[in-house]
Amino acid sequence: MSTTFCVIIPCYNAEHSIENALASLVAQSLQPSEVIVVDDASSDSSISRIQAFAAQHPKLGLKLIPLAHNKGPAHAQTIFHSFV
Numbered sequence: 001m002s003t004t005f006c007v008i009i010p011c012y013n014a015e016h017s018i019e020n021a022l023a024s025l026v027a028q029s030l031q032p033s034e035v036i037v038v039d040d041a042s043s044d045s046s047i048s049r050i051q052a053f054a055a056q057h058p059k060l061g062l063k064l065i066p067l068a069h070n071k072g073p074a075h076a077q078t079i080f081h082s083f084v
Helices: 018-026 046-056 075-083
Strands: 006-011 034-039 062-066
Touching: 006 018, 018 034, 018 046, 034 046, 046 062
Parallel strands: 006 034, 034 062
Antiparallel strands: none
């Protein structure tokens, strides 16, 4: 049986925690087929940290969606549905 799943991570000013969240995904025995990080217009270095992590772990299939305006964490699900 083949199991595939996608992980969506809403992110806002998470420069101190986003790498730990992504590293947790890498450490899992069952890997997601896709990881989508929706950055909610962060004003810190979250985006550059996500990009660096994606470059170090290309098999993770990480996609970054940076939003121009802050819309709140629930908006990440809306973004996901526009991609499927």
